Amino acid sequence: MAKCSYCGKENPDQAEVCAGCGMALATTPDPQTAPTYSPLARKRIITGTLWLLGGLLVTGVTYSAAKSGGTYVLAWGAIAFGAVQLFQGLLGGRRPPRVENAGYDELEAATHLEAQGRIQDAAAAYKSIAERFASTPAGNDARKSLENLEARLK
Numbered sequence: 001m002a003k004c005s006y007c008g009k010e011n012p013d014q015a016e017v018c019a020g021c022g023m024a025l026a027t028t029p030d031p032q033t034a035p036t037y038s039p040l041a042r043k044r045i046i047t048g049t050l051w052l053l054g055g056l057l058v059t060g061v062t063y064s065a066a067k068s069g070g071t072y073v074l075a076w077g078a079i080a081f082g083a084v085q086l087f088q089g090l091l092g093g094r095r096p097p098r099v100e101n102a103g104y105d106e107l108e109a110a111t112h113l114e115a116q117g118r119i120q121d122a123a124a125a126y127k128s129i130a131e132r133f134a135s136t137p138a139g140n141d142a143r144k145s146l147e148n149l150e151a152r153l154k
């Protein structure tokens, strides 16, 4: 059974429109085409939507009240905060992992090798990161770590 998200009426699975209200029934999203959002992005989208709607609601309610002589409040802060959160969530969720972040992940692994005393492995890892992420902060950090390591080995 497919429950109508609009009026709540149960409909046969193959139904395309709700027998109760005539709205199109939502089909299960295809997992391959549906955008995947990270938990942080999802949280931002939800928080952003709530702030945005809350801000618009306050603005709308006070605006109607103002027509009959009250004060009109534009909840601009809530709307702006909500919009920023929402867009960051939407953009961040679908953005592929950044090269710099990948560099830092590898750098962290290399630091672990060094901490475990696997100096040669760590040096090779730093060198590889410094070469492959040369133009990123992670690459610079790897190069410095390699220089420090070589200085200590002398």
Ligand SMILES: [Zn+2]
Binding pocket: 004, 005, 006, 007, 008, 009, 018, 019, 020, 021, 022, 023
């Ligand atoms: Zn319905």
